[in-house]
Amino acid sequence: xxxxxxxxxxxxxxxxxxxxxxxxxxxxxxxxxxxxxxxxxxxxxxxxxxxxxxxxxxxxxxxxxxxxxxxxxxxxxxxxxxxxxxxxxxxxxxxxxxxxxxxxxxxxxxxxxxxxxxxxxxxxxxxxxxxxxxxxxxxxxxxxxxxxxxxxxxxxxxxxxxxxxxxxxxxxxxxxxxxxxxxxxxxxxxxxxxxxxxxxxxxxxxxxxxxxxxxxxxxxxxxxxxxxxxxxxxxxxxxxxxxxxxxxxxxxxxxxxxxxxxxxxxxxxxxxxxxxxxxxxxxxxxxxxxxxx
Numbered sequence: 001x002x003x004x005x006x007x008x009x010x011x012x013x014x015x016x017x018x019x020x021x022x023x024x025x026x027x028x029x030x031x032x033x034x035x036x037x038x039x040x041x042x043x044x045x046x047x048x049x050x051x052x053x054x055x056x057x058x059x060x061x062x063x064x065x066x067x068x069x070x071x072x073x074x075x076x077x078x079x080x081x082x083x084x085x086x087x088x089x090x091x092x093x094x095x096x097x098x099x100x101x102x103x104x105x106x107x108x109x110x111x112x113x114x115x116x117x118x119x120x121x122x123x124x125x126x127x128x129x130x131x132x133x134x135x136x137x138x139x140x141x142x143x144x145x146x147x148x149x150x151x152x153x154x155x156x157x158x159x160x161x162x163x164x165x166x167x168x169x170x171x172x173x174x175x176x177x178x179x180x181x182x183x184x185x186x187x188x189x190x191x192x193x194x195x196x197x198x199x200x201x202x203x204x205x206x207x208x209x210x211x212x213x214x215x216x217x218x219x220x221x222x223x224x225x226x227x228x229x230x231x232x233x234x235x236x237x238x239x240x241x242x243x244x245x246x247x248x249x250x251x252x253x254x255x256x257x258x259x260x261x262x263x264x265x266x267x268x269x270x271x272x273x274x275x276x277x278x279x280x281x282x283x284x285x286x287x288x289x290x291x292x293x
Contacts, residue, residue, distance in 0.1 A: 005038035005090075020096035029104060032097035036265075039094040042087040049080035050122045058129070061137035088217075091257065095207040095218035102269040109273030111184035114260040116192065123258070128168035132161035180260045181220070183270045185277070188222060190255065194234045197253060199278035201225050205271045209252030219256040219264045220271060227251050 005013065008031065016026040016035065026032055056073040059065055117123050139157035147153075182189040187198040204223035224230050227249035257264045 005034040008034060016093055020093040023096060025097040025100035027100075029100075032101055035090065035094040035097050036101070039087065039090045040263075042083055042090055046080060046083040046087050047122050049076050049083055051125075052076040053080050054122075054126060054129075058133050061133055062140060091218050098207055098265055098268055099272075101265070102272050105269065109185075109270050109277065111182070112267045112270040113179050113183075114181040114255075114262050114264065114267055116178070116180045117258070117261050121261070124172050128165065128172055131168075132165040135161040135164070181255050181264075181267055183220075183267050183274065185274055187274075188220075188253075188271060190253070195230065195253065196233070197222060197224070197230055199275055200282075201230055202271075202275055202278075205268070205275050207268065209254050211252060217254075217256045219254060219259065220268045221255075222253045222271070224251055224253065 012026075012028070012031060016031050019026055026035075053073065053076040056065075056069060056076055060069060060073065135157050139154045139161075143151065143154050178191045180190065180192055182191070187196065188202070189196050201224055202222050203225045206221040206223065207218045209221040209223070230253075231249040255264065255267070260267075
């Protein structure tokens, strides 16, 4: 049975945090697994409390809420903020264990395909429903105070909120049909970003890019050998060029854990294995060429 993080001795937890801050895993496999399970539990607590917070906020904005809803909202807010902060710190510790966990699971690399967050996930629900709920709350506030006697503003806001809700649902549903990340023997593909990275362009596989070490985010990070070649091959829609121009080449490509629906560790482990296979094959080819010469 896997050890729970909270039941590990305090010195062990402190040592794991200290090692993670320097980017090193803990040597004990039980500690490594405990960090992964604790991160998963905190992620679920954050999601559930986030749904509760959003639901309570929506009810308070659109109806005359009962007296007990305010304390429930405060509790949901506290749990969500605490779980979010704890989840980020625990995620750093968990990500620091990934190289050691991948090394413990040798074998032939398997292709990995990860999807975008689910349409019914917390991110999607907030993105789709926030604007309509806000518009309707303003319309109801105006209606209760008799500022709009002929209800023209109320009807306009209702139609606008309905249109935004429908457009948001359709946009999220269509976007979720494309995979977020694909890792196989040919390289890494990010269809939603229009990026394809062959292994010969990957210099390093990491859990986060060096230029974001101060941020508490982790996932799959790829350092590019020739950023200009990779980013210049990316198709840029006309509307994006008109609004923001062409994006500048960046040395790192990063897929955060919350950018995908499934756990990102399998993609990280597959990227490590496929990249190592490519380096070994490339080294063998160079040695063979030297022998021929």
